[in-house]
Amino acid sequence: xxxxxxxxxxxxxxxxxxxxxxxxxxxxxxxxxxxxxxxxxxxxxxxxxxxxxxxxxxxxxxxxxxxxxxxxxxxxxxxxxxxxxxxxxxxxxxxxxxxxxxxxxxxxxxxxxxxxxxxxxxxxxxxxxxxxxxxxxxxxxxxxxxxxxxxxxxxxxxxxxxxxxxxxxxxxxxxxxxxxxxxxxxxxxxxxxxxxxxxxxxxxxxxxxxxxxxxxxxxxxxxxxxxxxxxxxxxxxxxxxxxxxxxxxxxxxxxxxxxxxxxxxxxxxxxxxxxxxxxxxxxxxxxxxxxxxxxxxxxxxxxxxxxxx
Amino acid sequence: xxxxxxxxxxxxxxxxxxxxxxxxxxxxxxxxxxxxxxxxxxxxxxxxxxxxxxxxxxxxxxxxxxxxxxxxxxxxxxxxxxxxxxxxxxxxxxxxxxxxxxxxxxxxxxxxxxxxxxxxxxxxxxxxxxxxxxxxxxxxxxxxxxxxxxxxxxxxxxxxxxxxxxxxxxxxxxxxxxxxxxxxxxxxxxxxxxxxxxxxxxxxxxxxxxxxxxxxxxxxxxxxxxxxxxxxxxxxxxxxxxxxxxxxxxxxxxxxxxxxxxxxxx
Numbered sequence: 001x002x003x004x005x006x007x008x009x010x011x012x013x014x015x016x017x018x019x020x021x022x023x024x025x026x027x028x029x030x031x032x033x034x035x036x037x038x039x040x041x042x043x044x045x046x047x048x049x050x051x052x053x054x055x056x057x058x059x060x061x062x063x064x065x066x067x068x069x070x071x072x073x074x075x076x077x078x079x080x081x082x083x084x085x086x087x088x089x090x091x092x093x094x095x096x097x098x099x100x101x102x103x104x105x106x107x108x109x110x111x112x113x114x115x116x117x118x119x120x121x122x123x124x125x126x127x128x129x130x131x132x133x134x135x136x137x138x139x140x141x142x143x144x145x146x147x148x149x150x151x152x153x154x155x156x157x158x159x160x161x162x163x164x165x166x167x168x169x170x171x172x173x174x175x176x177x178x179x180x181x182x183x184x185x186x187x188x189x190x191x192x193x194x195x196x197x198x199x200x201x202x203x204x205x206x207x208x209x210x211x212x213x214x215x216x217x218x219x220x221x222x223x224x225x226x227x228x229x230x231x232x233x234x235x236x237x238x239x240x241x242x243x244x245x246x247x248x249x250x251x252x253x254x255x256x257x258x259x260x261x262x263x264x265x266x267x268x269x270x271x272x273x274x275x276x277x278x279x280x281x282x283x284x285x286x287x288x289x290x291x292x293x294x295x296x297x298x299x300x301x302x303x304x305x306x307x308x309x
Numbered sequence: 310x311x312x313x314x315x316x317x318x319x320x321x322x323x324x325x326x327x328x329x330x331x332x333x334x335x336x337x338x339x340x341x342x343x344x345x346x347x348x349x350x351x352x353x354x355x356x357x358x359x360x361x362x363x364x365x366x367x368x369x370x371x372x373x374x375x376x377x378x379x380x381x382x383x384x385x386x387x388x389x390x391x392x393x394x395x396x397x398x399x400x401x402x403x404x405x406x407x408x409x410x411x412x413x414x415x416x417x418x419x420x421x422x423x424x425x426x427x428x429x430x431x432x433x434x435x436x437x438x439x440x441x442x443x444x445x446x447x448x449x450x451x452x453x454x455x456x457x458x459x460x461x462x463x464x465x466x467x468x469x470x471x472x473x474x475x476x477x478x479x480x481x482x483x484x485x486x487x488x489x490x491x492x493x494x495x496x497x498x499x500x501x502x503x504x505x506x507x508x509x510x511x512x513x514x515x516x517x518x519x520x521x522x523x524x525x526x527x528x529x530x531x532x533x534x535x536x537x538x539x540x541x542x543x544x545x546x547x548x549x550x551x552x553x554x555x556x557x558x559x560x561x562x563x564x565x566x567x568x569x570x571x572x573x574x575x
Contacts, residue, residue, distance in 0.1 A: 159422035
């Protein structure tokens with residue numbers, strides 16, 4: 001039982017720091033209305049930059065910030081490909097992502113970089129407060145995620161933030177209201193990937209190593225968090241709750257994973273599970289709406305329609 | 310106010326679908342001119358409007374607006390000077406944003422957007438008053454999503470948004486064509502009132518000959534990418550639909566077939 005509780009505590013802590021990545025995906029997927037595949041690459045870039053900096057003796061907080069900047073640069077490249085060169089968003093993201101795989105290997109100099117005995121944010125807090133590593137990770141992660149949500153809530157309420165939301169909602173309208181939609185798109189994609197890399201850096205510090213493959217499937221995990229959040233809280237609520245629901249979705253996702261792993265599922269099968277989870281969650285609302293329509297028709301038109309159907 | 314000189318536009322240049330949409334057009338609008346533009350399908354009236362707005366680039370010639378050469382400006386940069394209402398009522402507003410948020414976006418047209426609040430409480434009060442004047446019954450639903458409104462309400466809202474910051478020119482692209490007759494009439498009356506009150510320069514594309522005659526101080530008829538008829542002042546006031554049909558025949562040597570060109574007489 002304690003084993004289960006411990007793994008659940010770990011899952012929640014993981015869900016929180018991966019939740020920051022999901023918030024980044026939310027910005028592109030829901031606010032800007034594009035699927036940004038850069039995420040799989042920029043997540044690992046965040047981890048790689050952070051690991052190299054920490055192994056090189058840099059302050060772990062500074063390393064996280066630097067990772068975030070690196071993520072913004074990744075987003076800038078994708079944004080430029082989409083806006084300036086008019087490459088379709090999906091392809092632009094894939095191009096950056098593939099390119100980043102090589103770059104991430106160059107950054108680390110190898111495919112896996114352990115932090116060894118170097119300081120991490122979580123270790124420092126654990127030492128300072130006397131909390132266990134898992135507890136420290138939980139508390140620090142929660143504080144950071146609250147801060148991120150507050151900052152995002154503020155930002156999307158500003159003039160630039162509103163312009164970004166308008167761009168995602170109706171680009172022609174934004175353009176007619178003197179919004180440079182190329183700029184707003186680039187800014188949004190930069191912020192999104194900055195958050196993704198930020199999350200990658202925290203994951204690296206939490207697990208104690210960076211790996212070039214750590215970002216594989218990150219976009220799907222981000223989408224899973226978003227759709228789980230939407231299933232649990234709906235998508236019509238206020239913005240603050242909307243952002244919180246994504247982090248909660250991320251936590252629920254990790255808890256589900258922890259439970260199926262304890263039930264004996266192979267880690268190799270997890271990616272398939274994630275893909276099915278997202279696929280089903282996205283398909284369900286569509287299927288339900290169609291079914292509702294058919295039921296309504298049957299109800300209004302009468303039973304005889306069944307015989308012909 | 311607006312000076313278009315020797316502007317041409319050809320679509321699909323060098324392909325089998327090549328179409329000369331606008332052919333060496335010259336047009337000058339004075340400040341306060343309210344021009345109605347008519348013509349059959351494919352005459353180029355909406356194309357001219359879109360060339361002014363910067364939806365697509367011009368092939369040659371120059372467009373000057375308020376003394377500024379905007380020929381090569383991208384759409385968003387021209388929008389600093391231009392107010393626009395589209396034919397599609399869904400086009401001019403952001404459905405997932407609130408009424409007040411949409412208005413606040415429009416209130417910043419032409420201004421630098423920074424990290425100040427996207428809408429302030431004071432501003433909301435002012436926007437509410439502007440909205441009250443439109444008599445849409447929306448002033449107490451400022452936080453409602455625009456997607457919940459009817460097409461007519463959205464079009465009226467777009468009109469308010471286009472004129473919230475006084476534009477150098479107001480471009481109206483058949484903005485009542487998608488509305489039912491009663492709503493269309495209301496939006497058109499509202500348009501006329503605003504243009505007069507604010508002394509706006511306006512360019513209104515329409516299919517409706519009667520509207521084209523009733524509203525504005527100047528009327529332009531287009532055919533085959535050219536302006537074939539330009540009339541203003543007293544002369545325009547006395548114009549009838551019959552006159553317009555005759556003018557069309559004289560100018561083009563063809564008989565104007567109502568059905569084919571989709572012009573509406575009343």
